[in-house]
Structures are given as C-alpha cells and as structure tokens.
Amino acid sequence: MGTGLPVTTRIAKGGTLLTPLLEINRLSKCYPGRVNALVDVSFSLAEGECLGLVGESGSGKSTLAKLILRLETPDQGEILLDGAPLHALRGRALKNARKHVQVIFQDPTASLNPRLPIWKTVIEPLENYPDVSPSFLSGIRHAKRQMAAVLLDKVGLGPDVLDRVPAQLSGGQRQRVAIARSLSLQPKLLVCDEPTSSLDVSVQAQILNLLKGLKNDFNMSYLFISHDIAAVHFMSDRIAVLKKGRLVDVFASGQLFETRRHPYTRQFTNCQPM
Numbered sequence: 001m002g003t004g005l006p007v008t009t010r011i012a013k014g015g016t017l018l019t020p021l022l023e024i025n026r027l028s029k030c031y032p033g034r035v036n037a038l039v040d041v042s043f044s045l046a047e048g049e050c051l052g053l054v055g056e057s058g059s060g061k062s063t064l065a066k067l068i069l070r071l072e073t074p075d076q077g078e079i080l081l082d083g084a085p086l087h088a089l090r091g092r093a094l095k096n097a098r099k100h101v102q103v104i105f106q107d108p109t110a111s112l113n114p115r116l117p118i119w120k121t122v123i124e125p126l127e128n129y130p131d132v133s134p135s136f137l138s139g140i141r142h143a144k145r146q147m148a149a150v151l152l153d154k155v156g157l158g159p160d161v162l163d164r165v166p167a168q169l170s171g172g173q174r175q176r177v178a179i180a181r182s183l184s185l186q187p188k189l190l191v192c193d194e195p196t197s198s199l200d201v202s203v204q205a206q207i208l209n210l211l212k213g214l215k216n217d218f219n220m221s222y223l224f225i226s227h228d229i230a231a232v233h234f235m236s237d238r239i240a241v242l243k244k245g246r247l248v249d250v251f252a253s254g255q256l257f258e259t260r261r262h263p264y265t266r267q268f269t270n271c272q273p274m
C-alpha cells in the first residue's frame with residue numbers, strides 16, 4: 001500500500017490488544033477532476049481511544065470524516081463499525097448505525113438552527129431516535145426540557161440558556177451546545193472535525209479540556225481532526241498523519257518527537273508551536 005503500514009494498525013495498551021470500534025481498510029476516494037483525496041488509507045480506532053488525525057490543508061482529513069459519517073461514498077475500501085460494514089449499510093440498518101457516530105464541526109454557528117431555542121436543538125437527535133434511552137437520561141426520557149438541562153449541564157451550561165437562540169450565545173457557548181447535542185444519543189464514536197479552529201484562543205483550551213473529560217465520562221472514542229498538532233498531541237492516545245491523501249505515519253502520542261518519525265511529521269512539528 002506504499003506507506004509500509006499494516007492494512008489494519010492494531011492498538012496495544014499496556015500489552016493488551018484493545019477491541020477495535022472503527023476499522024478503516026484500504027479506503028480511497030477520488031473526486032471529479034481526478035483529485036485523489038484519499039489513497040489506500042487503513043487504520044483502527046479502539047473503544048475509548050482518541051486517534052488524532054493531522055495533516056495540512058487539502059490532505060484529506062475532512063474527506064475521511066465525511067466518509068465515516070456517510071456524507072460521501074468511498075470508491076474503494078471498507079469502513080467497519082463494531083464489525084458492521086458502515087460504508088455499505090442502507091435504510092434502517094444505516095439509521096441504526098448512525099446513532100453511534102456523531103460529529104462536531106469547526107463552526108458551531110453553521111451546525112445549529114438559528115431559529116430553534118437551545119433546548120430543542122439539544123434534544124433533536126433524541127426526537128429522531130425515540131427508542132434510544134441513554135443511561136444518563138434514565139427516568140426523564142420524555143421530559144424534554146429536563147433532558148436538555150441535563151445535557152447542557154454536562155457541557156458546563158446552566159438552564160438560563162434553554163430558551164435562548166444561538167445568536168444570544170458566545171462562540172464557545174455555541175460549541176458547547178453542539179457538543180451537548182452530539183452527546184444526546186450516547187454515541188460510541190465522536191468525530192471532532194477542527195472543533196476549536198473557529199474559537200478564540202482563550203476558549204480553545206476550555207473546549208479541549210471539556211472534550212477530554214467527556215470522553216472519559218462517556219467512554220467514547222474520538223477521531224480528533226485538526227491541523228493544530230499541539231491540540232492533537234494534547235487530546236490523542238495515538239496520532240495518524242495524512243499527506244496528500246496518504247497515511248504516512250501512525251504512532252503513540254508520546255512518540256511525537258522521536259527522531260524515527262516520518263520526515264513529514266517532523267516538518268509538521270518543527271513549524272508549529274507546541
């Protein structure tokens with residue numbers, strides 16, 4: 001496959017092999033105009049693990065996220081979620097799988113309905129999946145405002161924001177709302193696509209700390225996508241590096257500064273403040 005990496009990069013923690021939640025096998029995507037956005041990409045993501053995905057603009061990070069979210073279809077390869085072929089599911093099976101994979105985008109303003117009060121926004125996924133009963137909502141599953149208040153509390157927002165609309169919140173508060181909404185179905189996998197890039201520097205660290213805490217509290221797995229290697233290093237158990245659609249390096253986060261890193265990874269760490 002050209003990168004020298006095994007088709008599926010397994011994850012060992014403390015000597016034990018962890019169960020893969022997500023397996024990406026030889027994934028390729030070419031857009032019209034012969035843009036090879038992803039070429040033969042393979043990796044695994046374990047239960048409870050955060051895998052950072054780093055690469056410069058145009059390296060294919062968002063394309064990979066879109067494939068996992070089924071917003072795009074691959075030309076080749078497979079995406080397995082808990083062993084099920086996510087790339088090939090249709091209808092009810094796809095809807096069922098989708099509840100396990102949620103996303104936070106760079107710009108919370110674009111992902112929140114400007115006219116909807118915050119409480120409705122936060123519980124919207126629960127309305128779409130009436131059969132899902134997250135453990136943290138037990139006893140209040142049909143008390144809508146109460147569920148919204150519990151979810152907002154998980155992201156550090158009080159009940160005073162329940163009846164506001166997104167324009168009445170700060171950028172950081174809006175991203176917290178987007179995170180609360182993404183938690184509502186108790187997903188197994190959260191795809192974080194540049195979740196702090198649109199925020200003030202002072203707020204970025206707060207959101208990263210929040211995401212880190214939630215991952216442990218909810219035992220979620222994260223695919224944490226960013227061009228900011230410092231944020232990726234802070235968040236991730238392992239880091240994968242994409243260059244022009246190809247995975248060139250996968251390693252434990254603590255090995256970021258080792259001299260055996262791929263030259264492209266080293267170039268990346270040299271030009272960004274850590």
Ligand SMILES: Nc1ncnc2c1ncn2[C@@H]1O[C@H](COP(=O)(O)OP(=O)(O)OP(=O)(O)O)[C@@H](O)[C@H]1O
Binds near residue numbers: 064
């Ligand atoms: N819908 C599309 N049609 C054609 N080409 C596309 C499309 N979406 C992405 N591309 C191209 O695919 C390549 C990978 O894009 P992608 O958005 O995945 O990169 P990225 O690493 O997320 O970049 P950024 O950090 O700037 O968001 C780029 O060359 C881009 O121009």
